Amino acid sequence: MTEPLAPQYDPSRIEADLYRRWVEAGLFEARRPRPGRGRGRAASPYVIMMPPPNVTSVLHMGHGLNNTIQDVLIRFERMRGREALWLPGTDHAGIATQNVVERILAREGKTRFDLGREAFVERVWAFVRETGAAILDQLKAIGASADWSRTYFTLDPRMSRAVREVFVRLYEKGLIYRGNYIINWCPRCLTALSNEEAEKEEQDGRLWHVRYPLERGGHLVVATTRPETMLGDTAVAVHPDDARYRELVGTMVRLPLAERPIPIVADPGVDPEFGTGAVKVTPAHDPLDFEIGRRHGLPALDVMTPDARMNDDVPERFRGLDRFEARKRVVEELERLGLLERVEAHRHAVGRCYRCDTVVEPRLSEQWFVRMKPLAEPALAAYRTGKLRFIPERRGEEYAQWMENIRDWCISRQLWWGHRIPVWYCERPGCGKVTASREDLTACPGCGGPVRQDEDVLDTWFSSWLVPFSSLGWPDRTPDLAAFYPGDVLVTAPEILFFWVARMVMAGCEFMGEPPFHTVYLHGTVRDTQHRKMSKSLGNGIDPLEVVGRYGADALRYTVVAGMAVGTDLILDPKDLETSFAPGRNFANKLWNAGRFILSNLDGPVRPLPSFYRDGRPSPELTLADRWIIARCERAVVEATEAYERFRLNEAANAIYHFIWSDLADWYIEAIKPRLYGDVPGGEVARAVVTQVFDVALRLLHPIMPFITEALWQRLPGRSARSSIMRAPWPRSDRRAEDPAALREFELLQEAVSAIRSIRAEYGVAPGQQVEAGVTPGPSPFRHVFAAEWELLRRLAKVASPAPVDGDGRRSVATAVLSDGSEVFVSLEGAIDIRRECSRLNAERQRLLALIESQEKKLRNEQFVTRA
RNA sequence: GGGCGAAUAGCUCAGCUUGGUCAGAGCGCCUGCCUUACACGCAGGAUGUCGGGGGUUCGAAUCCCUCUUCGCCCACCA
Numbered sequence: 001m002t003e004p005l006a007p008q009y010d011p012s013r014i015e016a017d018l019y020r021r022w023v024e025a026g027l028f029e030a031r032r033p034r035p036g037r038g039r040g041r042a043a044s045p046y047v048i049m050m051p052p053p054n055v056t057s058v059l060h061m062g063h064g065l066n067n068t069i070q071d072v073l074i075r076f077e078r079m080r081g082r083e084a085l086w087l088p089g090t091d092h093a094g095i096a097t098q099n100v101v102e103r104i105l106a107r108e109g110k111t112r113f114d115l116g117r118e119a120f121v122e123r124v125w126a127f128v129r130e131t132g133a134a135i136l137d138q139l140k141a142i143g144a145s146a147d148w149s150r151t152y153f154t155l156d157p158r159m160s161r162a163v164r165e166v167f168v169r170l171y172e173k174g175l176i177y178r179g180n181y182i183i184n185w186c187p188r189c190l191t192a193l194s195n196e197e198a199e200k201e202e203q204d205g206r207l208w209h210v211r212y213p214l215e216r217g218g219h220l221v222v223a224t225t226r227p228e229t230m231l232g233d234t235a236v237a238v239h240p241d242d243a244r245y246r247e248l249v250g251t252m253v254r255l256p257l258a259e260r261p262i263p264i265v266a267d268p269g270v271d272p273e274f275g276t277g278a279v280k281v282t283p284a285h286d287p288l289d290f291e292i293g294r295r296h297g298l299p300a301l302d303v304m305t306p307d308a309r310m311n312d313d314v315p316e317r318f319r320g321l322d323r324f325e326a327r328k329r330v331v332e333e334l335e336r337l338g339l340l341e342r343v344e345a346h347r348h349a350v351g352r353c354y355r356c357d358t359v360v361e362p363r364l365s366e367q368w369f370v371r372m373k374p375l376a377e378p379a380l381a382a383y384r385t386g387k388l389r390f391i392p393e394r395r396g397e398e399y400a401q402w403m404e405n406i407r408d409w410c411i412s413r414q415l416w417w418g419h420r421i422p423v424w425y426c427e428r429p430g431c432g433k434v435t436a437s438r439e440d441l442t443a444c445p446g447c448g449g450p451v452r453q454d455e456d457v458l459d460t461w462f463s464s465w466l467v468p469f470s471s472l473g474w475p476d477r478t479p480d481l482a483a484f485y486p487g488d489v490l491v492t493a494p495e496i497l498f499f500w501v502a503r504m505v506m507a508g509c510e511f512m513g514e515p516p517f518h519t520v521y522l523h524g525t526v527r528d529t530q531h532r533k534m535s536k537s538l539g540n541g542i543d544p545l546e547v548v549g550r551y552g553a554d555a556l557r558y559t560v561v562a563g564m565a566v567g568t569d570l571i572l573d574p575k576d577l578e579t580s581f582a583p584g585r586n587f588a589n590k591l592w593n594a595g596r597f598i599l600s601n602l603d604g605p606v607r608p609l610p611s612f613y614r615d616g617r618p619s620p621e622l623t624l625a626d627r628w629i630i631a632r633c634e635r636a637v638v639e640a641t642e643a644y645e646r647f648r649l650n651e652a653a654n655a656i657y658h659f660i661w662s663d664l665a666d667w668y669i670e671a672i673k674p675r676l677y678g679d680v681p682g683g684e685v686a687r688a689v690v691t692q693v694f695d696v697a698l699r700l701l702h703p704i705m706p707f708i709t710e711a712l713w714q715r716l717p718g719r720s721a722r723s724s725i726m727r728a729p730w731p732r733s734d735r736r737a738e739d740p741a742a743l744r745e746f747e748l749l750q751e752a753v754s755a756i757r758s759i760r761a762e763y764g765v766a767p768g769q770q771v772e773a774g775v776t777p778g779p780s781p782f783r784h785v786f787a788a789e790w791e792l793l794r795r796l797a798k799v800a801s802p803a804p805v806d807g808d809g810r811r812s813v814a815t816a817v818l819s820d821g822s823e824v825f826v827s828l829e830g831a832i833d834i835r836r837e838c839s840r841l842n843a844e845r846q847r848l849l850a851l852i853e854s855q856e857k858k859l860r861n862e863q864f865v866t867r868a
Numbered sequence: 869g870g871g872c873g874a875a876u877a878g879c880u881c882a883g884c885u886u887g888g889u890c891a892g893a894g895c896g897c898c899u900g901c902c903u904u905a906c907a908c909g910c911a912g913g914a915u916g917u918c919g920g921g922g923g924u925u926c927g928a929a930u931c932c933c934u935c936u937u938c939g940c941c942c943a944c945c946a
Contacts, residue, residue, distance in 0.1 A: 281946090288944040398872085401941090525940095565882065569939090582895080585908060590908080677904095
């Protein structure tokens with residue numbers, strides 16, 4: 001324990017070791033409040049649900065940012081005495097994980113169909129077990145103090161129980177239904193996607209104007225962005241009030257290429273302003289067309305295969321063509337037939353698969369849906385009544401808007417990896433019973449006939465939206481559930497506000513009767529210097545583990561916390577880690593060295609001060625510098641605490657940084673050196689004060705920089721490697737410490753010193769030259785200046801008692817005579833710098849002149865008005 | 869098409885809710901220092917008409933209007 005501390009702080013030597021000790025001591029594990037065990041009134045627990053990362057994911061800066069923020073909040077509240085539960089888990093992430101394994105299979109020249117469903121799922125399980133949620137271990141490297149003893153996986157059997165329970169309950173309530181709708185289909189993943197999973201992206205495209213020959217002669221021109229879908233047209237629609245087409249309604253056109261007659265219908269969904277005001281209707285490939293088709297009883301003709309090739313319902317020459325290939329061929333043929341009137345550039349939004357970026361195909365298919373409106377109402381009410389708040393606030397309106405316009409949630413996915421839909425169909429002809437069941441069925445509950453389970457699995461979010469209670473044991477009434485639901489804060493990136501956060505609120509309201517948290521803190525996105533989102537595909541990512549390796553976890557955490565204000569993005573330069581993370585590293589090193597200095601100077605006698613105060617007044621043993629640093633410390637406690645409470649983590653970081661570096665290191669430690677060295681009496685008090693203040697600083701900083709603060713804190717007198725700063729109480733604010741007089745007087749001294757220093761700098765005299773007993777090469781009057789400065793630095797600790805009073809009433813601490821005969825006084829009344837004074841007076845004069853001028857102007861205007 | 873946010877030193881950003889004492893931080897740059905905790909440091913210094921224009925006010929980075937440029941979210945204009 002007594003090994004000397006290296007002058008260079010080396011995080012790699014302490015971080016892993018400290019983390020292991022924290023885990024071994026069980027310091028991350030939340031204990032359930034045990035009423036009646038005499039532990040006194042337990043504070044209410046503080047609970048954060050970690051957004052479960054994908055099991056197969058690799059740590060990126062987004063995780064780093066997200067989890068650092070959560071860890072800061074958790075550590076803060078834990079020190080404040082609340083039983084803090086940060087509950088981690090991993091998500092099975094249906095599409096993403098299945099894609100990963102399919103890619104591995106592809107390298108072996110196989111597809112999932114070669115293995116078959118059962119073997120494929122087993123293969124994915126093997127993969128997941130093998131990679132072993134490495135992401136969670138990576139979170140440990142950045143210091144995450146999550147309760148690993150409660151880690152869940154969204155495909156665990158206990159989670160499956162919750163999923164089935166929810167599915168069956170909603171089904172029985174009539175909130176889950178199966179239907180034929182246009183859904184977003186990913187032709188590459190071969191599965192349906194929810195609206196949220198189909199990311200809209202503006203893209204330059206074209207608008208083709210195509211002539212559809214009227215059966216009674218002439219043409220009707222329709223505009224389309226996707227000509228290939230015309231092969232599946234079953235009507236043309238116009239607006240009912242559109243005079244141009246009124247008499248055509250009810251007549252037929254001949255669909256080119258497919259050579260089929262199709263009707264012209266009138267529908268209010270058509271915008272007469274757009275294109276030609278006539279729209280081709282393809283009910284199987286467009287949501288609006290689907291609605292029109294339904295209103296008019298039109299057939300839906302699906303012309304594509306699941307992987308978006310033209311199927312057998314199109315003329316033979318198009319069959320098997322990829323949709324974009326088919327588009328080219330269709331356009332070419334139309335052109336040859338003279339049916340292409342014109343083409344114009346057109347910018348429009350296309351949906352892309354959020355996982356593989358493939359352009360989604362709106363496709364008619366039978367899927368399972370959740371009726372969302374009844375679920376959304378209580379979730380919206382929770383926001384409106386203030387039971388749920390957002391930081392930043394404006395996100396609340398986004399949430400409300402989404403809730404108000406909510407659409408049903410397509411929950412079936414044509415994948416194999418996931419929670420299989422707990423629905424069984426009776427295979428006995430004539431029965432056809434459909435049963436949703438909590439238990440696996442082997443026979444139809446209606447007729448006893450053979451049953452077949454639905455082939456599809458549930459959207460991965462169907463398990464994640466239950467996490468706030470399923471991870472605590474729901475549907476059982478477990479002690480954990482009773483103790484830790486509802487939680488407090490949800491910290492996440494805005495991207496998954498609708499995917500996850502909104503749905504968790506809905507599930508919480510529906511199944512637990514209240515939202516799972518009261519605050520949603522949405523932080524920004526990590527971007528590069530060109531404000532592009534960091535991503536693997538762009539190659540502009542920063543590997544947090546590399547940062548940890550080079551600068552330490554504390555430096556990483558400091559950077560992301562200090563670098564981001566509420567509601568803004570975090571910009572980092574992937575090409576210049578030094579610039580981004582050196583401040584954190586430098587700060588850690590500064591703190592380390594301050595600690596080294598303090599610890600190595602505690603050998604001497606320490607006067608244990610039971611309190612710095614006697615009868616509410618500062619003890620007379622405290623010098624001005626002591627009282628000042630205690631007051632600054634008090635201010636830091638208040639500012640940091642308030643900033644943490646308000647999620648202003650950057651403000652907390654800045655306040656603590658400034659206190660430690662500018663106040664404690666730059667001034668106080670310098671000021672007490674003469675006392676510590678024994679040049680001046682009072683060393684024992686200085687030791688007591690500096691220990692106390694340093695202890696507080698470490699505790700304030702601990703949530704942000706847990707490792708270095710722990711390493712230093714354990715070395716303070718009376719502590720051991722077994723004690724942990726994690727269990728140290730949060731510093732309490734003490735109003736007696738505010739001491740405005742000490743602040744004011746010490747600040748005057750600081751000003752005095754700077755004034756003297758700048759005078760010295762201006763005349764180019766180096767401090768080293770002062771050593772020769774006032775003999776300086778510069779103009780001789782300045783030797784007073786040197787003497788004063790050095791004396792001042794040495795004696796900061798002693799000047800609390802009144803200095804001698806000059807003839808004119810000033811209590812001078814230092815005096816400087818300029819070569820022009822003018823003087824700079826430095827006194828406890830005020831540090832007067834002649835230049836500052838002049839500029840102040842000048843500014844005052846300017847202000848008065850401006851005031852007079854504007855008053856005159858006003859007067860003139862009034863006179864003018866009066867005259868007029 | 870709607871809604872929202874941002875524009876402050878070379879770079880990354882605070883400050884704006886509650887107008888004056890706020891023009892700031894870190895990095896970078898310049899000068900001088902290896903002063904017995906720290907050169908990942910110390911002490912000084914330069915740099916901004918707070919995006920443009922207008923308004924309210926005795927006074928605006930801060931409030932209002934407008935323009936410009938970026939960015940985000942929502943939306944079934946084929």
